[in-house]
Amino acid sequence: MSTIIPFGPQHPVLPEPLHLKITLKDEIVTDAIPMLGYVHRGLETLVSIKDLDQMVQVVERVCGICSCIHAHTYCMCVEGILGIEIPKRAEFLRIIWSELHRMHSHLLWLGLLADAFGMESLFMHCWRIRERVMDVMEATAGNRVIISINKVGGVRRDLSPDQLRWIAQVLDELERELDAIKPVLTNDYTVKKRTVGVGVLTKEQAYELGAVGPTLRGSGVAQDVRMTGYGAYKFIDFEPVVEKDGDSYARTMVRFRELYQAIDIVRQLIRKLPDGELSVKVKAAKPEGEIVCRSEQPRGELLYYVKGNGSKFLERVRIRTPTFANVPPLLAMLPGIEMADVPVVALSIDPCISCTER
Amino acid sequence: MFDMTRTIIANFFSKAHTRLYPLQTREPFPNVRGNLFNNIEECILCGMCQKRCPSQCITVDKESQTWQVDPYACVYCGVCVEHCPVHCLFMESPYRKPAAEKVMNRLVQVQGPAKKTKGAAQ
Ligand code: SF4
Ligand code: SF4
Numbered sequence: 343m344s345t346i347i348p349f350g351p352q353h354p355v356l357p358e359p360l361h362l363k364i365t366l367k368d369e370i371v372t373d374a375i376p377m378l379g380y381v382h383r384g385l386e387t388l389v390s391i392k393d394l395d396q397m398v399q400v401v402e403r404v405c406g407i408c409s410c411i412h413a414h415t416y417c418m419c420v421e422g423i424l425g426i427e428i429p430k431r432a433e434f435l436r437i438i439w440s441e442l443h444r445m446h447s448h449l450l451w452l453g454l455l456a457d458a459f460g461m462e463s464l465f466m467h468c469w470r471i472r473e474r475v476m477d478v479m480e481a482t483a484g485n486r487v488i489i490s491i492n493k494v495g496g497v498r499r500d501l502s503p504d505q506l507r508w509i510a511q512v513l514d515e516l517e518r519e520l521d522a523i524k525p526v527l528t529n530d531y532t533v534k535k536r537t538v539g540v541g542v543l544t545k546e547q548a549y550e551l552g553a554v555g556p557t558l559r560g561s562g563v564a565q566d567v568r569m570t571g572y573g574a575y576k577f578i579d580f581e582p583v584v585e586k587d588g589d590s591y592a593r594t595m596v597r598f599r600e601l602y603q604a605i606d607i608v609r610q611l612i613r614k615l616p617d618g619e620l621s622v623k624v625k626a627a628k629p630e631g632e633i634v635c636r637s638e639q640p641r642g643e644l645l646y647y648v649k650g651n652g653s654k655f656l657e658r659v660r661i662r663t664p665t666f667a668n669v670p671p672l673l674a675m676l677p678g679i680e681m682a683d684v685p686v687v688a689l690s691i692d693p694c695i696s697c698t699e700r
Numbered sequence: 701m702f703d704m705t706r707t708i709i710a711n712f713f714s715k716a717h718t719r720l721y722p723l724q725t726r727e728p729f730p731n732v733r734g735n736l737f738n739n740i741e742e743c744i745l746c747g748m749c750q751k752r753c754p755s756q757c758i759t760v761d762k763e764s765q766t767w768q769v770d771p772y773a774c775v776y777c778g779v780c781v782e783h784c785p786v787h788c789l790f791m792e793s794p795y796r797k798p799a800a801e802k803v804m805n806r807l808v809q810v811q812g813p814a815k816k817t818k819g820a821a822q
């Protein structure tokens with residue numbers, strides 16, 4: 343006999359209103375149906391009352407954790423339609439803050455995962471380390487999470503040589519701290535018991551179901567939008583982080599190794615940071631035309647479609663967030679696992695439901 | 701086992717990573733967008749800040765010479781500060797204190813900027 347259990351929208355381990363209708367046979371999941379729509383805010387509709395520049399602050403609020411990358415992608419779109427080329431320094435600064443966002447997002451997620459499988463101490467250590475990144479953000483950009491440094495035409499704040507030195511120093515400390523928690527992730531019995539072999543997504547499945555980001559790379563597909571070289575990524579050397587196994591542990595390790603990668607990218611950016619202007623003047627912009635831009639968020643590929651109609655209000659902004667693409671792969675991971683593993687597997691795609699529903 | 705003992709001993713002798721919050725607060729970083737102020741006597745009440753604010757929390761009234769911000773709707777983005785033509789808006793780093801009641805930050809201009817008001821009137 344099968345039982346149907348609602349998982350979420352309020353669940354102790356998941357701060358996101360993800361609702362899954364789970365069909366169980368004994369303790370084993372046989373089917374899962376997602377129900378979304380609890381936090382729809384209609385942000386895309388705001389284009390009709392907020393003008394081009396004000397929309398930057400609106401799209402930042404699509405997702406708190408990767409706000410900088412949302413604003414960056416939106417600005418890329420508008421600049422693309424207007425045919426503006428922004429100063430090189432601004433490109434670099436945007437990516438520095440984006441990578442800092444990636445670090446704090448992955449650390450936050452790692453903490454939440456540890457919390458989900460009941461390892462409170464790892465959770466607290468991850469968040470303690472994350473606090474260093476938040477400090478950098480607060481001191482350099484002015485706010486902790488939604489840092490509001492992007493604007494159409496460039497960036498709004500600069501990094502002084504002193505600040506760059508300080509960031510480099512913090513990155514060294516961060517790397518040491520990550521080295522300290524690395525043995526826990528690689529050797530610990532608790533971590534392995536709950537994640538290895540749980541929620542397997544094969545390479546073919548990941549590809550066919552359109553997984554993005556660490557969920558895709560954890561299944562062995564080396565696909566990273568940053569490799570297309572948007573923004574300042576074309577000046578940076580890096581390889582996508584890939585793991586083969588496709589289970590929750592592989593996805594964890596992809597994100598953990600991406601932390602080191604992000605540190606490395608920021609170091610390279612600081613080394614290569616050119617001098618120059620922070621922004622170009624954009625006067626009374628009235629974009630006309632449409633464009634699609636992609637970027638890599640901590641959770642995967644983000645897609646923006648922007649259409650301008652020749653006035654200062656855009657006609658349409660369509661946002662496809664990474665979690666939206668990662669829900670079908672999640673449903674493929676769930677059948678066959680135990681009910682107790684559902685929270686860990688659900689978390690392993692790093693769901694961000696608020697940005698999925700916008 | 702050895703690892704654990706070492707960690708325990710280290711934790712006994714190292715500084716705590718947390719603070720006893722209301723009693724002990726951290727020094728704010730400079731240039732943090734903590735709180736929004738207006739130097740009202742220099743304000744020309746042009747309404748630029750109200751127009752540019754993405755969260756519509758500023759209300760400028762030329763008639764009654766008031767400038768009001770809703771600190772609970774403000775998202776501290778700093779857009780208004782950048783667009784103020786006379787630079788009378790500024791942000792300071794200490795964050796706003798928690799409050800039991802929502803009070804609007806309403807400022808009334810008494811005299812106004814001497815020269816500029818005259819110029820605008822002519
Ligand atoms: S933009 Fe500046 S001068 Fe104009 S109303 Fe606002 S605060 Fe006053
Ligand atoms: S800081 Fe931003 S939200 Fe606050 S009043 Fe200024 S423009 Fe509006």
